Amino acid sequence: MQTVDVIIIGAGAAGLMCALTAAQRGRKVLVLDHANKAGKKILMSGGGRCNFTNMYTEPDNFLSNNPHFCKSALARYTQWDFIEMVQRHQIPYHEKKLGQLFCDNKANDILQMLLDECADAGAKIELNTSIESIQATETGFTLKSKQQTFKCKSLVIASGALSIPTLGATGFGYQVAEQFGHSILPTRAGLVPFTLTDPQLKELCTALSGTSIDDCIVECNGQSFKEDLLFTHRGLSGPVILQISSYWLPGNQIEVNLLSDRDASAWLLEQQAQQPNVELKTVLSECFTRKMAQWLCEHWFTNTPLKQYNAKQLAAIGQQLNQWQLTPSGTEGYRTAEITLGGIDTQEVSSKTMQSQKQDNLYFIGEVLDVSGHLGGFNFQWAWASGHAAGIVV
Numbered sequence: 001m002q003t004v005d006v007i008i009i010g011a012g013a014a015g016l017m018c019a020l021t022a023a024q025r026g027r028k029v030l031v032l033d034h035a036n037k038a039g040k041k042i043l044m045s046g047g048g049r050c051n052f053t054n055m056y057t058e059p060d061n062f063l064s065n066n067p068h069f070c071k072s073a074l075a076r077y078t079q080w081d082f083i084e085m086v087q088r089h090q091i092p093y094h095e096k097k098l099g100q101l102f103c104d105n106k107a108n109d110i111l112q113m114l115l116d117e118c119a120d121a122g123a124k125i126e127l128n129t130s131i132e133s134i135q136a137t138e139t140g141f142t143l144k145s146k147q148q149t150f151k152c153k154s155l156v157i158a159s160g161a162l163s164i165p166t167l168g169a170t171g172f173g174y175q176v177a178e179q180f181g182h183s184i185l186p187t188r189a190g191l192v193p194f195t196l197t198d199p200q201l202k203e204l205c206t207a208l209s210g211t212s213i214d215d216c217i218v219e220c221n222g223q224s225f226k227e228d229l230l231f232t233h234r235g236l237s238g239p240v241i242l243q244i245s246s247y248w249l250p251g252n253q254i255e256v257n258l259l260s261d262r263d264a265s266a267w268l269l270e271q272q273a274q275q276p277n278v279e280l281k282t283v284l285s286e287c288f289t290r291k292m293a294q295w296l297c298e299h300w301f302t303n304t305p306l307k308q309y310n311a312k313q314l315a316a317i318g319q320q321l322n323q324w325q326l327t328p329s330g331t332e333g334y335r336t337a338e339i340t341l342g343g344i345d346t347q348e349v350s351s352k353t354m355q356s357q358k359q360d361n362l363y364f365i366g367e368v369l370d371v372s373g374h375l376g377g378f379n380f381q382w383a384w385a386s387g388h389a390a391g392i393v394v
Contacts, residue, residue, distance in 0.1 A: 004028045006394045007143060007152040009172070011038035011125055013383035014366025015158030016114040021391025023121030030150065031123060032143075034130040035168045039111040041160070044167065045380070050107030052086065053079040053384070054377035055099035061378045063246055064371045065185055069346040070382065073354070077388035079381055089113045100376045134176060140361055154394040156354075156363040158387065161340030162187060163367075169334070173368035174344065180359040183345040185370045189337035190246040193237035194254075194328035200299075201235075201326060207295050209233040213288065216240050217257040223247040226260060235328065242375050245331055246341060256324040259287055265318025268306070272314065276307035280317070339379055343370040354390040363390040 006022050008015045011033035023029045031038075042050055054061070057079045059071045083101070086093060091113060092104035103109045118125065133144045140153035159173040174184050196202055208231040216229040218240045230238035244254060259267075271283050281303045284293035297303035301317050309317075334340070344364050348357050354369075356362040365386040373379040 001149050001151065002030065003151040004030045005152065006030070006154045006156065007032060007141070007150055008156040008158055009033070009131060009176075010158035010160060010366070011035070011127065012041055012158060012160055012366065013039065013114075013380055014387040015156070016118060017384050017387030018156055018158060018363075018365055018391040018394070019123040019125075020114065020117040020121050021388050022394050023118065023123035025392065027394065029118075029121075029123040030152070031118070031125040032129045032131065032145075032150070033125070033127050034170075036128055038115065038125055038127065040167045041164065042111045042114075043107045044164075045107055046102050048107055049102045049105075050110045051096070051100050051102050051377040051380065052093070052110050053082050053101050053381045055079060055095065055101065057099075057378055057381045061374045061376075062371055062382065063190075063341060063373075064346060065342075066346040066370070069349075069351045069369075070371050070385075072351045073385040073389040074381070077385040079377075081388075082381065082384045085113065085117070086110070089116070098376060131172075134179065136180070136359060136362075154361045154363065156365060156390055156394060157368055158365045159368060161343055161367040162334045163189065163337040163340045165334060173364065177344045177356075177364065177368070180356060180362055182348050182356065182358055185342040185345050187340050187342035189331050189334050189339075190341040190372050191242040191338035191375050192245045192331040192333065192336060193232060194235045194241055194245060194248075195330045195332060196235040196326070197329040198326075204295070204299070205231050205235055206233055208292055211289055211292050212238060213258060213292075215260050217260040218244045218254055219257075220244050220252055220254045221247045221249075229256070229258075234332070239375055242338065246339075246372060246374070248328065248331075250330065251327070253325055253327045256326070257322050258324060259321050263318070264321040265315040268309075268314040268318050269311065272306040272309065277305050279303055279305055280309075338375070339372045340367060341370075341372050343368055346370050352389065353393045354386055355393070361394075363394060365390050 005027040006029045008031045011031045019029050019031045062070045091109045135142045141155045143150040157173045212230045217226045225243040227240035228238045229240050281293050281297040354363045366383045
């Protein structure tokens, strides 16, 4: 039997932040995780360099059925607070773009910082420990694993959600929430590539797999993002697609502006006036790879000298480039999704303390809640902020 003040289930970003914060207050803290290593998602994030926060974090960067919920925690533990910890540990970092902060070296720098802070404060971490039952008692909770029994006053669920099951993701947190009377809002994969099964679209993606286009604008359901797009053998990916995927629902059409920096119709008319004998393929290769320019001319347009097109034809080509409309058949799903949309209904959780409104001394933090950030370090900032909010009260 182990008896502690606080048990945190989940040794990921939110759980470790909560642990170090609570332990620094003198609480006896134990972190339990079924995995064989702490912080697996931290280690693989940002291409192995961990996009640990974003300098421009605002509540508008988050999706939730209850959009005001995230405001309190984000305001009380900001990106600058986390950056201060990173600087204190002398971890070199840089801004990649759009306020996204990455480690210069590797993601393990961030994980080791959190583990060191936990160790210095006295928080203990036990891995390879799966909890089989949780029971509320008069003094807190009793938890049982195959090996032993644990008792605590405060229980924090930081077990993450369903994205990337190969890293150990499960619906454990949702099961605990339901056990104590919480509602779970419908979940789906977010920040995830699109798949395309339409034969013509599939042919396009197969032919251009690995080709990227800088600064495309993609729109869906009143939202738009401007970032890079990548063709894959299964469909569309790249930052701009991951961003818009969180707003897309099955059957929705998306609109892609492949030439976001120019009015394509007007530009083609200018090119026609300046170099009428040049082929369309040659002109398009100024904006796209030669391979893509050739494919577009073979399948979308015809390839002749510009002087052979009339104004109406060039306008139609320009419109297709600025307003390519297509309907994805689906997404890659949780297998590659960076986040899970939906989750525990935040109407039933305190926005100040992250405590359940259904069960005293039970807390939920991080991705298990119905709070999901945009791509670019925002989800880590939610992990830090929500973990801190619970850590200062448990």
